[in-house]
Structures are given as C-alpha cells and as structure tokens.
Amino acid sequence: MFEKHGQLLKFDKGSQIFQEGELANDIYLVNHGKIQISKETENGKELTFRLCGKGCILGETTLFTRDNLHTTSAIALFPSEVFLLSKATLEMLLTEQPALLIEYLKWIQNENIKNRTLIRDLVMNGKKGALFSTLIRLANTYGETIADNVIYIKFNLTNTDIANLCSTSREMINRMLNDLRKQKIISMDKGFITIHDLQYLKDEICCENCPLSICRID
Structure with a gap:
C-alpha cells in the first residue's frame, strides 16, 4: 500500500523527518535505516519512545482524528529511507477496504x-x-x-x-x-x-x- 500509493524519501543521518508540534498530514513507513521517536520535556530533557527499523509505521497516532499535530519528533539515526503516504489517502483506503x-x-x-x-x-x-x-x-x-x-x-x-x-x-x-x-x-x-x-x-x-x-x- 505504501509502495503503490506513497512516495519514497531518503534522509541523511541526523535529518529530521518530522518535529513535535508540526502539522501531521502524512504517515510514514520505514523502508531502510533506523529512526528515533522522541519527545522533549519543558526543561529540555529528551525521552526516547522507540528505535524504529524496517517495517515500522510512524505518525500513526493522528489518523482519523482532528488533532493534526505531531506529538513526537522523528530523527534518522543512520542514512534512512521511508515511504510517505498522505493521511487522507490512507484514511480513504482503510474506509474503502474493510479487511x-x-x-x-x-x-x-x-x-x-x-x-x-x-x-x-x-x-x-x-x-x-x-x-x-x-x-x-x-x-x-x-x-x-x-x-x-x-x-x-x-x-x-x-x-x-x-x-x-x-x-x-x-x-x-x-x-x-x-x-x-x-x-x-x-x-x-x-x-x-x-x-x-x-x-x-x-x-x-x-x-x-x-x-x-x-x-x-x-
């Protein structure tokens, strides 16, 4: 689904894929590499939730919600590739295909x-x-x-x-x-x-x- 309807993006080590507080209009699937999902507290402390590899989906928490802001940040720990699929496209595919x-x-x-x-x-x-x-x-x-x-x-x-x-x-x-x-x-x-x-x-x-x-x- 991501390969057919999405877009393949490449990120260098240290590149930010999305940032906490940004508009969340897309969903991501890791095709290659390692991605860190983290959140920064008010006092500047970082909390890492996930270390994602191939096959992991990122940004899924905003699907079918009115809250279109990312609640975490995603950074490439190594050179990485991800498929980008628009949130609207994924929602449409899911509603059209019950299975x-x-x-x-x-x-x-x-x-x-x-x-x-x-x-x-x-x-x-x-x-x-x-x-x-x-x-x-x-x-x-x-x-x-x-x-x-x-x-x-x-x-x-x-x-x-x-x-x-x-x-x-x-x-x-x-x-x-x-x-x-x-x-x-x-x-x-x-x-x-x-x-x-x-x-x-x-x-x-x-x-x-x-x-x-x-x-x-x-």
Missing part, C-alpha cells in the same frame, strides 16, 4: 499494548527496572542469540541514548551499567551490548514474558 481496516485496527491495538507496558515498566519498576526492561526490549528487537541465554544487541548505543530510553540521567545509567558489568550480566564494546544472563534481568523485574510482538523497542 484492511480490520488489520489496521489489530495493529494499532498491538501498538497501544506496547505503549502501556512501556509506561508500566518506566513508572512502576523504578530506575533499575526501567533499565532492565529496556535491555530486554532491545534484545527482543535487535538481539542476536550467540549462546544459550546470551544475546548480542546489534544496535550501537551510547549511555546517553540508554538514559533517554529509560527517562533517567546518564550518571544513573553509568552506575547501573557498571554494576551489571561487574556482575558479568552484560559486557560492552564500543557501544554494542552483549547480555550474558538475560534470565537474570527478567527475574529482577518479575518479567511477565509478554509476547515478542509486545516486548519490543520499535
């Missing part, structure tokens, strides 16, 4: 569950729980199993990036990551994290073992 509308509703419901579990982990489990759940989500989304219970996360992240995902300070993340490294729960090499004991992280936050379609960072 497609049902699939869209299933997808948006899944996204809502993802968001609720993310907020739950950030608010209810404290700073440590926020970090552990973020590492688990990263493993589920960008992880490569290299041994039993050992996951290599194929996504380069700075401690600041992780802090933004956890809605906490870089100093706090530095301390918690160092503690995990000393316990040999994780190791880090040039921004790439290897989790050596995924079950430990799950046990510490009483993980509910949500489906992989829910426990993701994209």
Whole structure:
C-alpha cells in the first residue's frame, strides 16, 4: 500500500523527518535505516519512545482524528529511507477496504499494548527496572542469540541514548551499567551490548514474558 500509493524519501543521518508540534498530514513507513521517536520535556530533557527499523509505521497516532499535530519528533539515526503516504489517502483506503481496516485496527491495538507496558515498566519498576526492561526490549528487537541465554544487541548505543530510553540521567545509567558489568550480566564494546544472563534481568523485574510482538523497542 505504501509502495503503490506513497512516495519514497531518503534522509541523511541526523535529518529530521518530522518535529513535535508540526502539522501531521502524512504517515510514514520505514523502508531502510533506523529512526528515533522522541519527545522533549519543558526543561529540555529528551525521552526516547522507540528505535524504529524496517517495517515500522510512524505518525500513526493522528489518523482519523482532528488533532493534526505531531506529538513526537522523528530523527534518522543512520542514512534512512521511508515511504510517505498522505493521511487522507490512507484514511480513504482503510474506509474503502474493510479487511484492511480490520488489520489496521489489530495493529494499532498491538501498538497501544506496547505503549502501556512501556509506561508500566518506566513508572512502576523504578530506575533499575526501567533499565532492565529496556535491555530486554532491545534484545527482543535487535538481539542476536550467540549462546544459550546470551544475546548480542546489534544496535550501537551510547549511555546517553540508554538514559533517554529509560527517562533517567546518564550518571544513573553509568552506575547501573557498571554494576551489571561487574556482575558479568552484560559486557560492552564500543557501544554494542552483549547480555550474558538475560534470565537474570527478567527475574529482577518479575518479567511477565509478554509476547515478542509486545516486548519490543520499535
């Protein structure tokens, strides 16, 4: 649908795809690359909600609403390609094709569950729980199993990036990551994290073992 009715756009690393507060007249589908979805608070602190890869849809929250402003910002973390489809076109296609509308509703419901579990982990489990759940989500989304219970996360992240995902300070993340490294729960090499004991992280936050379609960072 995006390929047939949309337009392919290319963005360099660091380019802004859309900004919070801008008019939201289009929906985007990531074809290639990595896109960060984030929000800036009044005091200038950045909170990262998603790290999106191929197949992710962006800007979907404004569909079938009168609120035509983006509530988050999207920035290309690497050279990226996205399909742009106008909001009006997508709304028309969905209303004309009931089967497609049902699939869209299933997808948006899944996204809502993802968001609720993310907020739950950030608010209810404290700073440590926020970090552990973020590492688990990263493993589920960008992880490569290299041994039993050992996951290599194929996504380069700075401690600041992780802090933004956890809605906490870089100093706090530095301390918690160092503690995990000393316990040999994780190791880090040039921004790439290897989790050596995924079950430990799950046990510490009483993980509910949500489906992989829910426990993701994209």
